[in-house]
Amino acid sequence: xxxxxxxxxxxxxxxxxxxxxxxxxxxxxxxxxxxxxxxxxxxxxxxxxxxxxxxxxxxxxxxxxxxxxxxxxxxxxxxxxxxxxxxxxxxxxxxxxxxxxxxxxxxxxxx
Amino acid sequence: xxxxxxxxxxxxxxxxxxxxxxxxxxxxxxxxxxxxxxxxxxxxxxxxxxxxxxxxxxxxxxxxxxxxxxxxxxxxxxxxxxxxxxxxxxxxxxxxxxxxxxxxxxxxxx
Numbered sequence: 001x002x003x004x005x006x007x008x009x010x011x012x013x014x015x016x017x018x019x020x021x022x023x024x025x026x027x028x029x030x031x032x033x034x035x036x037x038x039x040x041x042x043x044x045x046x047x048x049x050x051x052x053x054x055x056x057x058x059x060x061x062x063x064x065x066x067x068x069x070x071x072x073x074x075x076x077x078x079x080x081x082x083x084x085x086x087x088x089x090x091x092x093x094x095x096x097x098x099x100x101x102x103x104x105x106x107x108x109x110x111x
Numbered sequence: 112x113x114x115x116x117x118x119x120x121x122x123x124x125x126x127x128x129x130x131x132x133x134x135x136x137x138x139x140x141x142x143x144x145x146x147x148x149x150x151x152x153x154x155x156x157x158x159x160x161x162x163x164x165x166x167x168x169x170x171x172x173x174x175x176x177x178x179x180x181x182x183x184x185x186x187x188x189x190x191x192x193x194x195x196x197x198x199x200x201x202x203x204x205x206x207x208x209x210x211x212x213x214x215x216x217x218x219x220x221x
Contacts, residue, residue, distance in 0.1 A: 004154070006154075033209075040213070040214075041213055041214075042115070042200050042202075042211030042212050042213045043155070043200075044211070045209070045210070048207065055207070056207060056208070091155070093155075098204060098209075099209055100157065101157075102147075102154035102155040102156075103154050104152075104153050104154040105153075105154050
C-alpha cells in the first residue's frame with residue numbers, strides 16, 4: 001500500500017494523559033499536513049511541513065500540541081495533558097505543494 | 112478570513128436522481144477548489160479539482176463547476192446510486208492550506 005498511513009487508527013485515553021500519533025506520507029511528497037475533524041464538521045487546518053520545516057501553525061494548535069517531521073519523512077503529532085475538547089479525528093495528508101492524499105485518520109477519544 | 116459554506120447539510124434521495132450540491136466561499140482569491148468524498152470513519156478521497164482559471168471539471172457521473180467571481184461551486188451527480196452515499200466536502204486552496212466546508216451528508220436509497 002503506497003498511500004498515506006496513520007497509526008494508531010483509534011486511541012482511547014484518560015484526560016490528562018499524553019498521546020502521540022504518527023503519519024507516514026507518500027515517499028516523494030514534500031508537504032505534509034495535519035487537520036483535525038470533529039463530528040459533523042469539515043477538517044480544520046492545524047499545521048503543515050515542507051520537508052522537515054514546519055511552515056505554519058494554526059491558532060488551534062495550543063501549547064499542548066507539538067508536531068515534528070524529522071528528516072522530512074514521517075511526522076508525529078503529540079498532545080500533552082489531553083482535554084475533553086481534544087476528542088476528534090486527526091487527519092494527515094501529503095502532497096507535492098498541496099495536500100493531495102489523505103490518510104484514514106486517528107480517532108482520539110478522551111475518557 | 113476565508114469561510115466555506117455547503118448547502119444542504121444533508122440530503123436523502125431515491126436511486127437514479129440527479130443531484131446538485133452547493134458550495135460558497137467568501138474570498139474569491141483562490142488558486143483552486145476541490146471536492147472530496149468521505150466515507151464514515153475514513154479519510155478523504157479527492158473527486159475533482161478545478162483550477163481558478165477553469166470553469167468546470169468532469170469525471171464520470173460527476174461534474175463540478177466554479178464561478179470565482181460569485182464565490183460559488185456546484186457538484187452535479189448524475190443518476191445517483193446507493194454507492195454514492197457519503198459526505199461530500201468542498202475545499203478551497205488559498206495561501207498554502209485547504210479550507211473546508213462542513214460538508215453535505217448524502218444518502219441514496221434503493
